[in-house]
Amino acid sequence: DIVMTQSPDSLAVSLGERATINCKSSQSVLYSSKNKNYLTWYQQKPGQPPKLLIYWASTRESGVPDRFSGSGSETDFTLTISSLQAEDVAVYYCQQYYSNPPTFGQGTKVEIK
Amino acid sequence: QVQLVQSGAEVKKPGASVKVSCKASGYTFTGYYIHWVRQAPGRGLEWMGWINPHSGGTNLAQKFQGSVTLTRDTSISTAYMELSSLRSVDTAVYYCAREGGSGYCLNAVCSLSHWGQGTLVTVSS
Numbered sequence: 001d002i003v004m005t006q007s008p009d010s011l012a013v014s015l016g017e018r019a020t021i022n023c024k025s026s027q028s029v030l031y032s033s034k035n036k037n038y039l040t041w042y043q044q045k046p047g048q049p050p051k052l053l054i055y056w057a058s059t060r061e062s063g064v065p066d067r068f069s070g071s072g073s074e075t076d077f078t079l080t081i082s083s084l085q086a087e088d089v090a091v092y093y094c095q096q097y098y099s100n101p102p103t104f105g106q107g108t109k110v111e112i113k
Numbered sequence: 114q115v116q117l118v119q120s121g122a123e124v125k126k127p128g129a130s131v132k133v134s135c136k137a138s139g140y141t142f143t144g145y146y147i148h149w150v151r152q153a154p155g156r157g158l159e160w161m162g163w164i165n166p167h168s169g170g171t172n173l174a175q176k177f178q179g180s181v182t183l184t185r186d187t188s189i190s191t192a193y194m195e196l197s198s199l200r201s202v203d204t205a206v207y208y209c210a211r212e213g214g215s216g217y218c219l220n221a222v223c224s225l226s227h228w229g230q231g232t233l234v235t236v237s238s
Contacts, residue, residue, distance in 0.1 A: 031219060040217075040224035042158075049208050049228035050158065055217055061226065093158055097222045101174045104158040 006105035012113040019081040021108045023094035028074040038098035115139040117229035130197040135209030142190035143167040151205040199236045206231040
């Protein structure tokens, strides 16, 4: 199974500042023939199910604010919140869907400083 | 709009079984795989398996083979997850989720675009 490791486990950022979350996979999730990275990001607020934010490592899901962006390739990925808003307080998970079984990172908790 | 509505919370004794339902609406039920993911209290997300509502075919994570059964009833657009031989470590919120479509999957391994509200299963003597 591909192991997904996120860093940090938690971070506190001031309102309006940038938040950066890293995700590393134990093997490449780049599907060369399609030149796509099969890496997705979810946001989970307390008491709610996860919400899909980004797929293919950098494609925002419809309706997701453009302050959320994803980057990276092969084994190293980043989710960036360019200007943190109060409603962005949540736990964020990366997940690979390159190979079976799909696997998640352990989550990164984002709080307001 | 796409909706997945799950059955209510359950309290079970160790060794019992539980069956959670997931009723889909707002799309063609047989057109998209349904996945099951669980989350123990204060913990992360764990993928359990999927069912193809069209064929009934399933794929389970190795950990859940032998203890989880996925089924569906296409007449009422509902998927089911049954977990047997419950132990305290199975206490978790169980989610059903729908894959986003062909663009969100690679060989049936998927990014999950729509989620149910979750069903808390508590295993306690």
